[in-house]
Amino acid sequence: MSKKRFLLFASLMMALTLLLAACSGDDEAKKTDKDQDKGKGKDELFVEDVEAQFPQTVSNDGEAVKDGELTVGLISDSPFEGTLNKVFYEGKPDADVMKWFDENLFDRDGDYMITNTGAAEYELSEDNKTITIKIRDGVNWHDGEPVKSTDLLYSYELLGHPDYTGTRYSFMISNVEGMEEYHNGEADTISGIEIINDKELTITYKEPAPSLLQGIWDSATPRHYVGDVTKGELTMEDLVSSEKIRTSPIGFGPYKVSKIVPGESVLYDRNDDYWRGEPALKNVALKVVSVASAIDALKRGDIDVAPELPTDQYERMIDIENAELLATLQNSYTYVGFKLGKWDEETKQNVPDPDAKLADKRVRQAMWHAMNNEAIGQKFYYGLRTPATTLIIPFFETFHDASNKGRAYDPEKAKKLLDDAGYIDVDGDGFREDPDGNEFVVNFASMSGGDIAEPLAQAYIQNWEDVGIKVQLTNGRLHEFNSFYDMLEKDDPNIDIYQGAWGTGTDPDPEGLYGRTAKFNYTRYASEENDKLLEAGNSPEAFDEDYRRDVYNKWQELMVEEVPVAPTLYRYAVHGVNKRVTNYTIDPTSEIQLYEIGVTE
Amino acid sequence: MIQFILRRSLVMIPQLILLSIIVFFLASAMPGDAVTGAFQNNPNVSPEQEEKIREKFGLNDPWYQQYGRWVSKALQGDLGMSYTHKQPVTVLLKDRLSNTLLLAGVTLLVTYLIAIPLGIIAGRWQDSWADKLIVTYNYVSFATPMFVFALLMLFVFSFQLGWFPIGGSVDIRAEGGTFDYYISKVKHLVLPVLSGALLMTYSTIQYLRNDIIDTKFKDFVKTARAKGVPENHVYTRHILRNSLLPIASFLGYEITGLIGGSIFIETIFSYPGLGQLFLNSIMLRDFQVVTALVMISGAAVIVGTMLSDIILSIVDPRIRID
Numbered sequence: 034m035s036k037k038r039f040l041l042f043a044s045l046m047m048a049l050t051l052l053l054a055a056c057s058g059d060d061e062a063k064k065t066d067k068d069q070d071k072g073k074g075k076d077e078l079f080v081e082d083v084e085a086q087f088p089q090t091v092s093n094d095g096e097a098v099k100d101g102e103l104t105v106g107l108i109s110d111s112p113f114e115g116t117l118n119k120v121f122y123e124g125k126p127d128a129d130v131m132k133w134f135d136e137n138l139f140d141r142d143g144d145y146m147i148t149n150t151g152a153a154e155y156e157l158s159e160d161n162k163t164i165t166i167k168i169r170d171g172v173n174w175h176d177g178e179p180v181k182s183t184d185l186l187y188s189y190e191l192l193g194h195p196d197y198t199g200t201r202y203s204f205m206i207s208n209v210e211g212m213e214e215y216h217n218g219e220a221d222t223i224s225g226i227e228i229i230n231d232k233e234l235t236i237t238y239k240e241p242a243p244s245l246l247q248g249i250w251d252s253a254t255p256r257h258y259v260g261d262v263t264k265g266e267l268t269m270e271d272l273v274s275s276e277k278i279r280t281s282p283i284g285f286g287p288y289k290v291s292k293i294v295p296g297e298s299v300l301y302d303r304n305d306d307y308w309r310g311e312p313a314l315k316n317v318a319l320k321v322v323s324v325a326s327a328i329d330a331l332k333r334g335d336i337d338v339a340p341e342l343p344t345d346q347y348e349r350m351i352d353i354e355n356a357e358l359l360a361t362l363q364n365s366y367t368y369v370g371f372k373l374g375k376w377d378e379e380t381k382q383n384v385p386d387p388d389a390k391l392a393d394k395r396v397r398q399a400m401w402h403a404m405n406n407e408a409i410g411q412k413f414y415y416g417l418r419t420p421a422t423t424l425i426i427p428f429f430e431t432f433h434d435a436s437n438k439g440r441a442y443d444p445e446k447a448k449k450l451l452d453d454a455g456y457i458d459v460d461g462d463g464f465r466e467d468p469d470g471n472e473f474v475v476n477f478a479s480m481s482g483g484d485i486a487e488p489l490a491q492a493y494i495q496n497w498e499d500v501g502i503k504v505q506l507t508n509g510r511l512h513e514f515n516s517f518y519d520m521l522e523k524d525d526p527n528i529d530i531y532q533g534a535w536g537t538g539t540d541p542d543p544e545g546l547y548g549r550t551a552k553f554n555y556t557r558y559a560s561e562e563n564d565k566l567l568e569a570g571n572s573p574e575a576f577d578e579d580y581r582r583d584v585y586n587k588w589q590e591l592m593v594e595e596v597p598v599a600p601t602l603y604r605y606a607v608h609g610v611n612k613r614v615t616n617y618t619i620d621p622t623s624e625i626q627l628y629e630i631g632v633t634e
Numbered sequence: 635m636i637q638f639i640l641r642r643s644l645v646m647i648p649q650l651i652l653l654s655i656i657v658f659f660l661a662s663a664m665p666g667d668a669v670t671g672a673f674q675n676n677p678n679v680s681p682e683q684e685e686k687i688r689e690k691f692g693l694n695d696p697w698y699q700q701y702g703r704w705v706s707k708a709l710q711g712d713l714g715m716s717y718t719h720k721q722p723v724t725v726l727l728k729d730r731l732s733n734t735l736l737l738a739g740v741t742l743l744v745t746y747l748i749a750i751p752l753g754i755i756a757g758r759w760q761d762s763w764a765d766k767l768i769v770t771y772n773y774v775s776f777a778t779p780m781f782v783f784a785l786l787m788l789f790v791f792s793f794q795l796g797w798f799p800i801g802g803s804v805d806i807r808a809e810g811g812t813f814d815y816y817i818s819k820v821k822h823l824v825l826p827v828l829s830g831a832l833l834m835t836y837s838t839i840q841y842l843r844n845d846i847i848d849t850k851f852k853d854f855v856k857t858a859r860a861k862g863v864p865e866n867h868v869y870t871r872h873i874l875r876n877s878l879l880p881i882a883s884f885l886g887y888e889i890t891g892l893i894g895g896s897i898f899i900e901t902i903f904s905y906p907g908l909g910q911l912f913l914n915s916i917m918l919r920d921f922q923v924v925t926a927l928v929m930i931s932g933a934a935v936i937v938g939t940m941l942s943d944i945i946l947s948i949v950d951p952r953i954r955i956d
Contacts, residue, residue, distance in 0.1 A: 102807075111914045112906045116720045123718055198687050199720075203679045273720040295729050296906035298806035318806045323904050326800045329793045335800060381681065515666030515919055522670075552681040 078348055079416035083605050087360035089620035091610050097631025100315035103614065105133075106322040106336035108343075112296030113321060117282040118259075119252035120191045121199050121273050126321070129340070133301050133317055133627070134175070135284030138168065138185065138251040143622035144431045145539035146246045152180070152285065152308060153251070161241035161576050164249065168232045172308045174255050175283040175290075182234035184253035186226055189236075190215075191254060191262065193223065196269040204545075205248040210237045243575040247540040258283055287312040287628035297321055313616070313631035328609070331356050337611040337632070340619075344607055345485055347415035359608045361619045364428045365536040366421050369404070369493070370598040371397050372531070374557030375524045383549055383557040390475070390529050394595055395454040400530070401440040401599035402447035403500045409492055410602055413485050417607060421600035423589040429541040431578065434586045439593055439600065447500040456501075464503040475504045478520065478531040481511035490532065504530075521555045531555070532601070541585065542571050547597070558597030566591060639944060646936050653932045654925070655701065661921045662697035668717035668919050669693065691717065704925065714922035718915070723926045727908070733803055734907035737826055737899070738892045744831040745888070749838035750881070756839065757846025757877070758869055768839065776836040781898040784829035788902060791825055798825050801904030826903045830895050834888065838881055845877035883946040886938030893931045 080086050107113065113126035119135065122128060140151035147155060152172045156165045172180045191197060192206050193216045207213055210225025225237040238245065259277045260266045272278065280293045285308065288301035298320035303312045322330045324343050331339045332353050342350055342358075350358060373392065374385035391397055406420035422439030425432050451457075455468030467473040475497070479490040490506060497504045507527045512520065520528060533555070535546055544567045545551050549559040566588040575581035592598075610617050616629040669688050688694050692703065707714065713723035756768040792800045798821060799805070805818040849855060850873055858872050859865075896909030904910075908927060915923040 110901075111917075112904070112910065114719045121720055123720075198690055198717075200679055202683050207680075270715065274722060274725060279721070292806065292810075294802075294804060294806055297802050297804075297904070300806045316807075320802060320806060321904055323801060323902075326788075326793075326904075330800050333793075333796055333800075514917075515664070515670060518670060519665035552684075 078351075079411040080347075081416060083360050083417060083419070087358055087605075087607070089359055089361055090618040090623060090625065091357055091359065091612075091614055091616070093357075093612055093615045093633055095615055095633035097313045097615050097633055101313065101632035102316050102318070103314050103338070103630065103632055104318045104320065104336050105338045106327060106330055106340070107319055108324055108327045108339060108341050109321055110323050115279045115293070115295055116273065117290075118254060118273075118278045120188055120197075120201060120254060121278070123200065130299055130319060131282075131284070132286075133288045133299075133319065134282065134286045134290050134304075135252070136286040138166070138180075138253060139249075141247075141539070141621070144247075144429060145621070147249060147251065157246075161243075161245075161573060163235050163237045164245065165229075165233065165235045166251075169308065170232070172285055173306055174258065174285050175304060175306075176255075176258060177306070178255070178257055179231070180253055180285050181231050181256075182228050183231075184256050185251070186223075186228060186234060187254045187256040187261070187263075188250060188252055189223060189226055191269075191272075192250065194262065194269060196262075198269075201250075203248075204242075205244070205250060208238050208240060208242065210239050241573045241576070242571050243573075243581055244540045244542045244571055248538075248542075253285075255283055287626075288314075288317050291316070307628055309626060309628055312628040328353065331609045331611070334611065337614050338617065339609040341606045342609050344414050344417040344605070345483070347417060347607070350607065350609065353609060356609045356611050359610060359617075359619055360417070360605045361608075361621075362426070362428050363604045363606045364426070364538065365534055365604055366424075366426050366600050367418070367532065367534045367602040367604070368421070368424075368598045368600045369400070370531050370533060370556045371400075371558075371596065372524065372528055372556060373597060374559070376522075376552060376557060381550055381552075383551070383554050383559045385557060385559050393454050395450045396456065397596035397599070398440060399447040399450040399454070399500065400497060400502065401596055402443045402450065403496050403502070404493060404599065404601060405442045405496055406601050407442060409489065412492075413489055414602075417605045418602040419605075421603045422593075424543060424547070424592050424598070424600055425541055425585055425589055426537060426600075426603055428537065432541045432582055432585045434589045437586070437589050437593060440596075444496075444500050451500065451502070458501055463501065464498075465501040473503065475502060476507045476527050476529045477504050478507040478517060478525075478528045479511050480517045480532070481513055486511055493532070507531075522552070524557065543567065543588070544571060547592075556597040558595070560595065562591055563588075563595075635948075638947060642940050642943060646933075646940065649936055650929070650933060654705070654929055657925050657928045657932075658697055658701045658704070661924060662700070664919065666919050667693050668921065670919065691715075708929075713926040716915075716920050716923045718918045718920045719923070723922050726911070726923065727926060727930070730906060730908050730911050733905065734896055734900070734909065737823065737830075737905065737907055738889075738896060740823055741827045741830040741834070741892060741895075742888060744827055745834045745838065748831060749835035750842065750878075752835065753839040753842025753881075754846065754869075754874065756843040757850075760843075760847055765843075768843075772836045772839050775833045778833060780829065780833055780895055781902065783833055784826075784899055784902045787825050787829045798822075803905055822905075826899045826905055829902075830892070830899050834891055834895070837884065837887075841884065842877055842881055845880060846873055849873045849876050879945075879949045883942045883949065885945070886935075886940070886942035889938040890935045893934060 107129050109126045113130050114124050116122040116127055117131055138153035139147035142148050153166050153168045168180055192202055193212050195218045211223045214220040215223045227235045262269055262272055287304055287307045289304045291302040292300040301317045303315055327339050327342055328349050330336045371391045373389045377384045410418040423434055423437050427433040456465040458465050459470050465473055494504045546553050548567055549564055570584045608619055613632045613634045615631050615633050616625050618625045716723050716726050719726050752768050756765045759765055791797050803822050808815040808818040855872055858868050897913055900907045900909035901913055912927045
C-alpha cells in the first residue's frame with residue numbers, strides 16, 4: 034500500500050513538474066513575443082504634441098439631464114485617511130475628497146493668483162502689507178450658518194496653535210504679524226488679524242511678499258460646528274479625531290457629504306443653498322480605485338471620471354472607447370541633482386564644498402547635455418513627459434521663461450565640455466579619469482517603485498556612459514522612498530548624484546527648494562548671485578509682475594549655467610472622462626466651475 | 635483543565651513582551667519616520683517646525699525610552715496616535731477590524747466548506763479518479779502564491795467577465811440596511827474570499843485524507859464492520875468523528891495563515907482592512923500603527939496556537955502537560 038501511494042505521489046509530482054515546466058516554457062515564449070510587440074508598439078506609439086492632441090475640457094456640450102448622478106474615481110493605492118479639513122489633512126487623497134464639499138474663499142486664475150470672483154473679495158493696502166478680505170453674502174455652511182470672518186481666523190488660530198502638529202505652519206502663516214508670539218504661546222491672540230465685522234477682516238504681514246497673492250491661506254474652518262479649541266471647548270487631538278471632521282464634515286462647496294465609508298468611498302448630495310447657483314448633479318459618489326484598476330474601471334463604466342491615469346499604461350488608455358482623454362501639465366518636475374556640499378546644523382545653512390566630486394560646473398553641464406530626455410519621455414512615458422528646460426515650470430505661464438531652452442541632448446557638446454574640464458580617458462578603458470588621472474566614478478541614487486524605475490535609471494547610466502562617464506547605482510541598487518530621502522537629507526557620502534522629483538505647489542517662488550537656508554535644497558548648492566535673485570523675487574518691488582518675471586528669468590538662466598540640478602522631465606497628467614460627462618475641465622484658466630459638471634445621459 | 639489553560643496563558647505573557655521589544659527595536663532601525671514623508675511635499679515649512687513636531691511626538695528619543703512610554707500607555711489601553719491618520723490607533727483599528735473579521739471569518743468558513751467534503755471524499759475513495767483530482771488540486775493550490783492567484787481572479791472575473799466589482803467592501807449608493815446593501819456586501823466579498831479560501835484548503839484536505847486512510851484500517855473500524863455496521867455509518871459515526879478532531883486543532887494555525895494572507899488580499903482588492911492598513915503604515919513609517927498591528931497579529935497567533943493546544947488536550951488527554 035505504502036509503496037503504491039509513493040508511486041502515485043511520485044508520478045503525480047512528475048506530471049506536475051512537466052506541466053509546470055511546459056507552462057513556464059510556454060509563458061516565456063509568449064512573454065518575449067509580447068515584449069517584442071510591446072517594444073514595437075511603444076516605439077511607434079507616442080504622443081508628439083500633448084497639448085495639440087489632448088483637450089483640457091470635455092467636448093460633450095450637450096444639455097445636462099436633471100438630477101444626474103456621477104461616479105468619480107479616486108485613483109490611489111491607499112485608502113484616503115479621512116482627515117477632512119484643510120488645516121489638518123496630509124495625503125492628496127483627502128484633498129480629492131474635500132474638493133467636492135469644501136471650497137477656498139478665493140478663486141484663482143491661470144497663474145494661481147487669487148481673484149475677486151470667488152466666495153470672498155480682497156483688497157491690498159498701498160504698502161502691500163495688509164489684505165482686507167470680505168466674504169460675500171449668501172455664502173453659507175452646509176448647516177445653514179453663514180460663513181463668517183471668524184471662521185477664517187479660526188484656521189489661522191489652529192495652524193499657529195502651539196499644539197498643532199500638522200505640516201502647514203509655513204512661511205505664509207508665520208509671516209502674519211504676531212503669529213510667532215502666538216505660536217510660541219506668548220500671546221493669546223494673533224495681533225496681525227483684525228476682525229472688522231461678521232464678514233470682513235484684515236490680515237497684516239510682517240514683510241510684504243508677492244507670493245501672498247498665490248500662497249495666502251484662504252480656507253475657513255466652521256468654528257461653530259467643529260468646536261472651539263481656543264476657548265478650551267475641546268483639545269486639538271479631540272478636534273482632529275472628531276466625527277465632525279472625519280465622517281460628517283461640512284463646507285460651503287456645491288455638494289455636501291451624505292455618507293462616508295471610511296477609507297473607501299464618499300457620497301455627496303447636491304447643496305441646494307450653494308452660493309453660485311444650483312449644482313447640476315443630484316449626487317456624486319467618489320470611490321477609491323487602485324492605480325492598476327483605474328483604466329478598467331473607467332472602461333467598465335464603474336467610474337465616470339478617472340483623474341490621473343497612470344501614464345506608463347498609455348497604450349491601454351487609447352483603447353477606451355467610452356471615454357475622452359484630457360491632459361494637462363502637472364505642477365511637478367523630475368530632476369537629477371548634484372551633491373555639492375553639506376547641511377550645517379549649527380547655522381542652519383547649506384554649505385557648498387569646493388572639493389566636491391562634481392564641483393566643476395562643466396562636468397555638471399556635460400551630464401545634463403548627455404541625458405536624452407526626449408527619448409526617455411517617449412520610450413517610458415509615451416511622450417507624456419517632455420524634456421524639461423528650466424526650474425520654473427511652464428505650469429506658471431507668466432514666470433516660466435519659454436525662450437530659455439535649457440541644455441538640450443547633445444553628446445558631442447558634453448564630450449567637449451568634459452575634455453575642456455580635463456576629464457580624459459588616460460588608461461584607455463573607455464571611461465574618463467579625473468584631471469589628476471584618478472578613476473572617476475559617479476554614484477547615482479534613484480528611487481525604487483514601479484516597473485520602470487530600474488530601466489529608467491539604467492537608461493541614464495547608459496547615456497552618461499556614452500560620453501565616457503562611469504556611473505553606478507549607489508550601493509548597487511535602487512532605494513525605497515524613505516531610505517532614499519533619509520540618505521539625501523543626511524548628505525550620505527555614497528551619493529554624488531540622484532534622481533528626485535518636486536511638486537511646486539502654486540507659488541512660483543523657488544526659495545524653499547533652492548535657497549541657502551532651505552533644508553530641502555538637497556544639493557547643498559548656494560551662491561551669492563542665487564541669494565540675491567531669490568531675495569529680489571520675493572521683495573516688495575516684485576509686486577510688479579514685470580520686475581518679478583525679469584528676476585525669475587535671470588534666476589532660471591543662472592540655474593542653467595550653474596546646474597546644481599538638471600531638470601529632466603515635465604509631466605502631463607492624463608484624465609479619463611466618460612463621454613456622457615459635460616462641463617468637466619482641467620484647464621486652470623477656464624471659467625467653468627465644479628458645480629456645473631453634469632451628465633447628458 | 636482550568637489549570638492547564640491558566641498555565642498556557644501565563645506562558646503567553648513573556649512571548650508577547652519579547653515580541654513587542656523586537657518589533658520596537660526593528661521599527662526604530664528603519665530609515666525615516668512618519669514626519670519625513672509628510673514634510674517631503676511641503677517645502678515651505680521650515681526645518682525648525684519639522685524638528686518641533688518630532689520632538690513633540692518623542693521621535694528623537696532612543697527606542698527604549700519610546701518603548702517604555704508605549705508600554706505604560708498600552709497597559710492602560712492607549713496605543714498612541716497615528717501620525718498619518720491623526721486618530722488614536724485604537725479607534726483606527728476598530729474601524730478596520732470589522733472588515734477584516736468579516737473577510738477572515740467568511741474565508742475560514744468557505745475554506746472548511748470546501749476542504750472537509752473534499753478531504754472525506756479523497757480519504758474514503760482513496761486512489762479513485764476523484765481522489766487523484768483532489769490531490770492534484772491540493773498540490774497546485776499549495777504551490778500557487780496567493781498574490782498571483784488573487785490578481786488572476788481579479789483579472790478574469792472583474793476585468794474580463796465583469797461579474798464582480800473591482801474593489802472596495804460595499805457600493806456607496808446602496809442604502810444601509812436594505813436588501814441591496816447586503817447583496818452588495820456579498821458581491822464585494824466573493825473574490826477576496828475565494829482567492830484566499832481556494833488556496834488555504836490544502837492542509838485541511840491533506841490531513842483529513844491521511845487521517846481517514848489511517849483510521850479506516852484501525853481495529854475498532856474493523857470491529858464495527860465485522861459487526862455489520864453499514865459502510866456509510868462506519869464513515870460518519872466511527873471514522874469521521876475521530877478524523878475531524880485533529881482538524882479542529884489546526885484552527886489556530888489557519889488563523890495565522892489568514893492574517894498573513896489578508897495583507898495581499900486586502901491590498902489587491904482595495905478592501906480597507908487591517909492588512910491594507912499594515913502595508914500602508916509601513917510605507918509611511920506610521921510606527922504607532924505598525925507596532926499595534928504586529929502586536930495584535932502576534933497575539934492572535936499566540937492565542938490561536940493556545941486554542942489549538944487546548945482543543946487537542948481536550949481531545950487527547952495524553953498531551954496535557956500537568
